[in-house]
Amino acid sequence: MTEEYSPKIIGFCCRWCSYAGADLAGAMRLQYPPTIRIIMLPCTGRVDILHVLKAFEVGADAVFISGCHEGDCHYLRGNIQARKRVARLKKVFAEIGLEPERVEMFHVSSGEGPKFAALAREMTERALRLGPNPVRREARARWLASLAQEGKPSPAPGSESASDSRL
Numbered sequence: 001m002t003e004e005y006s007p008k009i010i011g012f013c014c015r016w017c018s019y020a021g022a023d024l025a026g027a028m029r030l031q032y033p034p035t036i037r038i039i040m041l042p043c044t045g046r047v048d049i050l051h052v053l054k055a056f057e058v059g060a061d062a063v064f065i066s067g068c069h070e071g072d073c074h075y076l077r078g079n080i081q082a083r084k085r086v087a088r089l090k091k092v093f094a095e096i097g098l099e100p101e102r103v104e105m106f107h108v109s110s111g112e113g114p115k116f117a118a119l120a121r122e123m124t125e126r127a128l129r130l131g132p133n134p135v136r137r138e139a140r141a142r143w144l145a146s147l148a149q150e151g152k153p154s155p156a157p158g159s160e161s162a163s164d165s166r167l
């Protein structure tokens with residue numbers, strides 16, 4: 001059996017929209033995996049590339065930023081800036097051999113609880129497919145060994161998956 005691997009996923013969520021969307025998902029009793037740790041921010045424009053890199057450095061397997069829909073940011077362009085930073089990070093990840101799918105940008109409003117639950121499931125599925133973040137060397141080695149034991153192929157790093165869908 002594959003080494004038991006429970007991904008750690010950090011979600012930087014804007015308090016006005018996505019955090020409230022996560023709250024609504026809870027209030028609606030929607031099921032989503034308990035792998036998500038939410039960090040609430042006044043706006044996704046506050047998320048710096050260094051915050052995301054720090055999350056990976058301390059062992060996150062995937063990170064997402066979720067903010068207001070385009071045109072709804074309370075600080076006008078914070079979500080646009082965040083989306084650009086995520087796009088830049090994806091390029092850097094591809095260049096250094098880390099899967100760009102480990103980081104993602106979403107837009108979820110306060111009334112979109114089901115959408116938040118769906119993104120939580122999607123990020124969890126991605127993290128499970130990609131395995132532990134290479135920074136977590138021992139966990140990754142155990143996971144790769146268990147894949148090999150089962151005769152399953154290791155995931156190719158740095159490639160976007162065909163099942164990568166944007167919510």
Ligand code: FES
Nearest residue numbers: 014043067073074
């Ligand atoms: Fe929500 Fe800016 S206030 S993303």
